[in-house]
Amino acid sequence: MDGSRNPSRACRRLLLPLTAGACAVALLGPSGCSAPHPAPDSPVSTADAGAPVAPGAREDLQNDYQEVIREVLPSVVQIEAPGGLGSGVVYDDKGHVVTNAHVVGRERDFKVTAATGGTTLGARLVAAYPEQDLAVIKLDRLPDGLRAARFADSSRVEVGQIVLAMGSPLGLSSSVTQGIVSAVGRTVSEPRSGGGTGATLANMVQTSAAINPGNSGGALVGLDSGVVGIPTLAATDPALGGSAAPGIGFAIPSSMVRTVADQIIKDGRVTDSGRAALEITARTVVDSAFEPAGVAVVSAEPDGAAAQAGLKAGDVITAVGSTTITTVTSLAEALAPHKPGDRVRVSYLRDGEKRTADVTLGEI
Template sequence: MNASRTRALRLSVAVLVCSVGLLSGCSGSGSGSSGREEGSTTQAAVPAADSDLQSAYQKVIKDVLPSVVQIQAGGDLGSGVVYDDKGHIVTNAHVVGDEKTFEVTTANSQNVLTAKLVYSYPEQDLAVIKLDKVPDGLRAATFGDSAKVAVGQIVLAMGSPLGLSSSVTQGIVSATGRTVSEGGSDGGTGATIPNMVQTSAAINPGNSGGALVNLDGQVIGIPTLAAIDPNVGSAAPGIGFAIPVSMVRTVADQIIANGKVTDSGRAALGITGRTVVDAGFQPAGVAVVEVVNDGAADKAGIEAGDVITKLGDTAITTITSLAEALAGDRPGQKTSVTFTRDGSVKTVDVTLGEQ
């Protein structure tokens, strides 16, 4: 693991691979007969629309960047967003890892601040830390509305990619409502996160926990991971994902008020399971290893040894596909589970519990 946190995450089973190159600008001179004196310069007129967009970018950066911080957790670096004027900072759970104390640097100061963990919620890859002392002028970010996030909106990603603090990249909202599973073996939490915002804004190691911002200066998501092309094993440019602001606010508000998450809003079957394969070594379902006493599966009569093959109308082949199917449901929702037991196929109705 390198010093810019940035643990590599997985999109489903694809390893996140990131690289950075330093590009130097090149300029050349010619002997064209322009009629201008040597050494004179001219500047092309900037179209009004381009000038307006540039001004909008600069205003957003000026307004929001002071609310985006760099977090050092042990030997790793990540990003965070100032949540309120009391010194609470929201970030990714995989940024804080197993650490309890942190060093924080704001965008407008080189002074190192100290902070402590309030609570980490790996199931949604979110965490809240709190500054030990709130500095003068600390500015909380403005958080937007997930319902107003639309494909095609221009967005800026702010954070500390590869330790380059206060960096900004731009792109658009490419899609909404994505369900994405992180890997757990490469520094991610293994969470399956629903309703993520897909963006073309570059998200590199170190951006995790930063801010995805619209042109109104509102945070609409927390950048969390980028994808690679599993066929070639290299980065897939322009495919990144951010946790939606609605979930960020729900989780952060509970952590700040209660010191933990008391209402996850995430559906659960109440089992532990593992992926099983068929005779051709292809994923074929989820074997139930253990059933939580009095949980949803237990109440429906599902037992250890059963192999789940369908949730509702969704085919289940792996533990990840089961998690992704559940991510779209809510606690208390009624659905059906199809499974095999001793060679027989059975279907039962289930009222989902809470994770």
């Protein structure tokens, strides 16, 4: 499906172009870097922001940070493809590495370097799943010192939880930033331009940890050394001409990462996405003022969810439940919280007449 990007959900992918490394740093300097985060030994208090923290407590927190870095960084790699630089996380002891689909693009062969250094390794694509912006590549070999990460249960992630982002932002390998989980359950949409997949991603983890181009596919980690997500998007502010909004980044939750990666490793593809769909091809339509006004059904899959509910080519979808639909992106975002088999009411226009249909959702 193609459509417009919702300005309120504006995001950008985090792949660093190989051909513009120095320019990327210069261009991103004013807009892509958030304000400095507190150092690990800065005073922090959950009881009284004005009260100093005992030196022992500061040292304990600093030791926690350093232990997580020692534990997880050997599981993080830098991925080099002809189109740019990204990051990845070692998934198992067989050399599988999970990353973003927009990092691998259309390439099949890659150069991989461990965050902790060492010789450059070769890797080959196993499969990509752009609909969830995830991919798995496999190293030619798993060298000593490089080990599989532990993926935590992302359903237990809580707002306020301290997290570290590890990867290769702006090509600076083995970089670590810190922040908190700012929100959970976000739905965001990627741009299609610049190599983005255009995917709408549900249940994303929002974080204040600084993430920049090159962080894509890396690790967002809790203080228990468990990977809770894969950093994928940074928010942009349309009011600032699309400049980065500091301290607002998004990571694909580890539960979805495991679901997709396990299927790719086992079957070479995703066989059960768990994502709901109307099973249509659609496009955004505009009104007389050239404003987005709905989603036209270009075609409906025979025996698909929409077709079984009576929708057909030419119908214009205007709402799903109580959510107004103006673009293909807003339709994808309205469907994102649902599962295949859920029943939703779809409002649409047919020859200018308002109609509704109860649709049992299919699967992407």
